[in-house]
Amino acid sequence: MNDILELKNISKHYGKTKVLENINIKIKNNEFFTILGSSGSGKSTIIRMIGGFAKPTNGEIIFEHNNINEIPIFKRPFNTVFQDYALFPNMNVFNNVGFGLKIKNINKNLIKDKVLEVLSIVGLENFSNRMPQELSGGQQQRVALARAIICEPKVILLDEPLGALDAELRKQMQLFLKEIQKKIKITFIFITHDQEEAIFLSDRIAVLYNHKFEQVGSPKELYYSPQSTYMAKFFGECNLFKCQVVETYNELVTLNSEFGKFKTKTNKELQIGDEVIYGIRPEEISLTNNENENSLELKVKEIDFKGSTSTLNLLSKNSNTNIKLQNISSNISKSLSENSVVYIKFNENTGNIFLK
Amino acid sequence: MKLISDYFRTSIWTVISFILVIFLILIPLASFLSYSFFTVDGLDINHEFSLDNYKEFFIDEIYINTFVRTIFLALVVMSSCILLGYPVAYFLARYAGRYKYVILLMLIIPLFMSYIIKIYMMRSILGYSGLINKVLKMMGLIEKPLEFFLWNQNSVIITLVIILLPLIIIPTFTSLDKIPKNIIEASFDLGCKPFQAFRYVIFPIGFPGLVVGGIFVFILALGDFVTPQLVGGTSGFTYGKIIYSNFGMAFNWPFGAALASILLFVSVIIISLTNYLTKKLKA
Structure with a gap:
């Protein structure tokens, strides 16, 4: 598998507060990559820098061999699924999902076909006229995912997308995310603080601790071959x-x-x-x-x-x-x-x- | 199970609120409306039903003309307030950072001041020997004072715009400020350039606030009579001033009530129409 995205010596400081220090990772094409860390560890900052919402203090973000540090958000071939969904309250489900295509001036009939197709992937084909406020948390989450998928991005960034859901729904959505990712074959960069969730979903996990990655590897590698005592106690x-x-x-x-x-x-x-x-x-x-x-x-x-x-x-x-x-x-x-x-x-x- | 006393308490408050609405709003309005169907006979009021007042409004051109002109004036005031106030509210909500509430407070302070004082203040700025003319004269740009902005429609518009501006800024700011940051980020994420984010996301979501402000300004400008009285001169009189003179000077209360009823009627229609259009736009 080829690398699609690389973070090279990324550091992020807010004023004197150090958030991230010398982050290095290579993310492979089509993998489900999880960044795992406790709250406040800076994991959201990583995803925001990849998405273009924040700039690294130092280091390079490399996408398909090109430095994209200076590329504005709207030109990056990534889409984000936000923690609290961030659906547009002034648009119904159909328009929310079709928004990314509408902005690119794509033919209306084509948008309609694509929206219906993507809505059927996420199982919401009968909801296109609903307003976001009329949907449950899990349904809103699906709309947010559909809205990202439809743009056919190279990478989908998921910022603790399941954080606001109750335990039962969370389990369902985990299964759903895993299936979708296999189906559509897009690289997922997923953020969570939940170890079990990370192990269940990911091809590879990067554990963020003390401003840097403590260890990066497959769930089994992290579980059976921890490289530090912190990692040994981290899972189980x-x-x-x-x-x-x-x-x-x-x-x-x-x-x-x-x-x-x-x-x-x-x-x-x-x-x-x-x-x-x-x-x-x-x-x-x-x-x-x-x-x-x-x-x-x-x-x-x-x-x-x-x-x-x-x-x-x-x-x-x-x-x-x-x-x-x-x-x-x-x-x-x-x-x-x-x-x-x-x-x-x-x-x-x-x-x-x-x-x- | 609800306690009986709970029912009692709820119903008491319901009754009180109904009584308040009936006595403070509906009865005065009804008496007001009934007055509009009376006529005057010298200094006495003739309590017989007649449509004469309404007939007079439609027969005498001056009333309709003034009414149309006042609606136009209110529209100009509203549009100017929107053009000036929206950018202020927008920059305040999005870029003023932690100072935004301080600046907002400074914009609200004029609302605590007396309305009359503000108009006199405007007079002293706009007048023949007012601030503007003095400054222009000192700079040698003009030789004799400009009359463009005193004792006419222009001065009424300028004064109303300045007095009513906070009423646009506050609701617009509130609705723009409430837009979650990640919704705006989501629009960029989905490919919006800054202007597109404004056009498709920020403006539509903040629109209801602008409508509320716009209605406030429009209705207040439509019915205002003090401003034209104090800075409008002879050419700057408005429909509100005509109503005022019927009550205050001509002592023709029934005709004044009829003119006011027409104004009320038109205002209600405009508000409902705006509401309807806003809802339709949203769907």
Whole structure:
């Protein structure tokens, strides 16, 4: 896949306030690209700079190999779906959707055909005479999307489009967005603060933290191979604890922790004596029946019964660090009680090592 | 279930509001209308039904002529107010940033001033030895004072425009200021050049405010009689002044009431027509 859009060393400052610092990404053609960050992290600013509503303080926005920093909004081949829809209150659904074509002086009959076609894509073919005020939030959202799609932009920018919808509708619209994007084959740059939403929708996700991208990659890459402790805790839970490297053998290292020694694989260059942080997700840890070479001994602190499965909260022998296990069959956990001793095992292929 | 006392309370307020409307608006209007069907006999009012007053309005050319001329004058005042006020409201709403409410307040302050004082002020600016003539003379542009803007229609128009200008600016500003920023951004996003954004989005959405202001100015200019009295001279008299003189000087209340009823009737028609057209334009 070819790159369609590139942000090169983009920085944005408002006066003395630094919003973004050295943002670099390449967005591929036809991908569903999500920028994920908490509110106030500057994710909207990125999309506004791409759309032309804001200018970067430094850096270049490159579209199909051309710098578009100075191209005005109305000449950029992008369209935006705004957070609160921004439908024109003085026009009905038909005119809202057809607006982009009308401005380009396209033949009226052609506009009519296109509008009806796009309205049927978003499932609103019977609503063309309604005014925006007469539609529900989800319907307004569809109109806003139709209004962007009809212009056949190279990129559609979606600025937290589902933020104002209730949970149920949000789920529906997520599914709808994913299907539409596959159907019309246009690059989507999507903004959200919702991790689950990002994982569900995206081909790739860029996580914005502390003015820059902490990590960019597919949802699976971000989940299974986080590059920092922040990323490890970002999607779901992760047990993080300090270790010391005691032995290295090719890509197999032995780490010493409060829980004891264990082996794991890594592609990082480590020296004996290095202090590192080891991270493993609660569902990647398994209980073993008895003590063996690679198992660790812990005692139970808490058992959270959740029906068919339970969550275990374990403590190291000297009671300083705890570790969490999820999705333990309740069949097993019911034989345990507080302070009973258990043995756990980390699979050598899971878990991540972070340098301090 | 609603409590009985709730019903009682609601109905009391409904009754009070109806009483207010009936006593303060409908009854005076009705008595006013009934007066227009009476005649005068010397200094007495003859309380018999007659259409003479209305006949006189249509027979004597001077009334219809003045009426038409006054409508025309009100239209000129309204158009001038729109031409001057709209750009002010527009720039205030879109570009004045955080100072916009301060500037707006400064525009509203003249409304707190007495209307009469403002007219006298205009007289002292427009007069023979007024500010404008003095300045022009000092600059050597004219030798004797210009009469173009005193004691005629022009001075009435200028004075009314200046007095009524805030009434256009305020509602227009309010409706333009309410337009969410992202709606304007959306228009650019969909390919509008700045003028197109104005033509298709900003102007239509802000239009109702302009209509309200326009109606205010038109109706007030149409019925005004103090301005023509004080700056209009002999050629600058208006329909409002004729009504005023029938009540105040000729003591012909029935005829004055008839003239006023005609004005009211025409005003109501104009307002309804504008409303209708605005709604039609929106659909």
